[in-house]
Amino acid sequence: MDARSQSPRYHFLAFPIVGALLAALPFALHNNYYIGVMVFIGIHTILALGLNLLMGYAGQVSLGHAAFYGIGAYTTAILTTMLKWPPWVGLACAPMVAGLAAYLIGMPTLKLKGHYLAMATLGFGMIVKILFVEYYPLTGGTSGMTGIPPLSLGKLQLVDDRQFYYVVWFFALMLIWVSYNIVESRVGRALRAVHTSEIAAASVGVDIAKYKIQVFVLSGVYSGLAGALYAHYIRFVNPDPFGFMFSIQLVVMVVVGGMASIWGAIAGASAITLLSQVLQRFEDYEVIVFGAILVLVMIYMPQGLTKSIVDLTARRRSAKPSKPEVLP
């Protein structure tokens, strides 16, 4: 919760270390399967970062964020297959379209509070998913869209998992840097202020509505980029990954990683992505175990995995640990 624990020095030390570790990792992993998992962790990290800015810092919940992820994926899919636009252009347009969608839905939605906001975003997510399924002239319906071209650098087509790994983590680290900059700035302070006391924030002139919508759009942009990366990695999109369940998984990534924790996004994305990989081996039991874990984590570790572990090992006393007040 307390963003102060991420002091600039700590952060700028962590950055090269994490960067170097990530750069070296593919040399340690000989199995391409694990590289593939790492690519997904990278994509999920980008999603969790965006949602964490919204939930952890702006204190607004979204139970429909998979929609923006899907909008990003379908945008680049449509642009690159139907209009034959270059993949990088598609990748650039996807976040913009997702951001625009976030703006349009955010304007009326962010006026709502608490459960109503949660359910409105849920409803939005359901509608978008239904559009993906039903508007088949554009989306290919349930069978989806194939033939999405790979990203390329010069003549080199990035079709190899290892190459794509570096692309995804380049973006992920860049967005970690960007998110950190925002959090540690006037804008970030204003967001934290709104989170602590809306009335005091207004008294110093913070335009709460403006910041809420800005962060909502920003998290839409992140999700759109993640969706586009997904589309160019798998090179096929169908509606399945962009449903309600994935929206919930995203929220869980943020909660598990720790609200208002930039690096926690990596932790949360890793934990949930790995968990669902492991659970796949249990086949029919997968959902049961996932549901049970969800309930137990929320009951016993509502502060998130990273925070709970830190608390257990360090028993820090500074600053009363405030609970994640997500919904006012």
Next chain:
Amino acid sequence: MTTGAVFLEAHDVTKRFGGLTAVDSVSFTMKLGTIKALIGPNGAGKSTMLNMLSGVYLPTSGRISVRTVDVTGQQAHKFVGLGIARTFQTVQLFGNMTVIENVVMGLHTKCKTGIIQSALRLPSVLREERMVFASAMEHLERVGLADRASELAVNLPYGQQRMLEIARAMASSPEMLMLDEPAAGLSMKETEHLALFVQEIRDSGIGVLVVDHDMRLIMDISDEVVVLDHGKKIAEGTPREVQTNPSVITAYLGEEAGDE
């Protein structure tokens, strides 16, 4: 700023909550360089009045104007821009921020950095950060909290939290400062310190509106006093005039009798 010039006017301001009339057509003016106190028994509508003058509540009827411009119905965050800063009855600090960051929040409207500039950490952003932190430090020095700048605000003792809240309000360089029960919970010594500071603020040409129950403080520092009872203005004048006003005495005695 010209001391004595009218800054804010309340015209027949009324606030009803459901069937309850908390403030009943109250009018008064606020001048620059004066300390005005708003007093009255519990439930007289003082805080409600303050909340309307700072845009937290929308008046049910009546008009509020700042420098003769009607500002009724403006959103709360716009009032800082009008030159009005305030503190709260229950201290409303940003507890998970450091002391200096709280004051930096007071400078929010003076900065321009938006989400895109800050995302890219442009040189202009860093310049502005240095500037606001330096400026915030000066405000902390004025209230004697400079040595605690990097502590979390929640860790300050109560009296210092009150002073920090005033420092945050002053950081926006207001023309009018509203203090909602600033002496509540303060020790004698802290109250004296507060009184001096408020008078210093007044002498710099700022209008101060104080709500408090500490009658000694109010009578010592105020230039003018407005008395509310059951939402109505029952008296207005200098501290001496108000003290001898029969209806004021009745209102207060009535309260004490009711408390028995």
Next chain:
Amino acid sequence: MDLTSQILQYVLSGITVGAIYAIIALGFSLIYNAVEIVNLAQGEFVMLGAMLAVYVLQAAGVPLFAAVLIAIVVVGGVGALLGLAAIHRLKKSSPLSLIIITIGASIFFKGVAMHLWGKDALPLPAFSSGDAIEVHGAVLVPQSLWIFGITALMLLGVYIFYERTSFGKAMRAVAVNKHGARLVGINVNRMVVWAFAISAALGAVGGIIVAPVTLASYDMGTMLGLKGFCAAILGGLGSGGGAIAGGLILGILENLGAGLISSAYKDAIAFVVMLLILFVRPSGLFGGRSADGR
């Protein structure tokens, strides 16, 4: 069929499914009133009710009404358990964690149901045999009449419970003012558990009466639950009458929209209606609590 009988047909099917939405919406409102939790596992109670009834009927060989009763009681018990888990966290958690707990529970229930009873849709016999009734060219199956009747009975029961029994009045007191209720000696936690149990049982009834029409399957609950929530929002979350009206209106709108405009977007209609209501009139068509928190 001409257009009028077509429309009549849509309206009749709309009321049939709308009655189910109404029951689910009522369950949402019961819990929301008691603890201000949006219980997203509500839809799974519907599923559990239907699946259990089918299972008990087949496995135990008891008469239909006995199977139905057993299913309702068991689901009520499951609801009570969820209520216990929720109050365990009530004071310490943000509404978000509570929502996620109920989502986790719903995933869990769904997974268990899939594991126990498989992925196939299972039939539950209609409550009475007989031919479909024809009304001005529109067709009504007898089970629809059962649905109307039982729904009306349930709503009446809930009304009497709240208005006429001291237990129901105590529960209403909890909804209005928890602290005050505690002061006058009401065991708030017990009331919360009962609210979960009752709304789970209500959900089960909804699932059981609709199963003869739609079949019962492990994944029938999610959509029904969410649409029930849309209905609750439409009528005004927390308002009993609103839940009923919201359910019926939503059912009719959905069937008219699907029939006259496009059946592909049938499932989207409920959510579009919910968003419009939230944006334009968040307190719902018939009052209830305001959504903007003021």
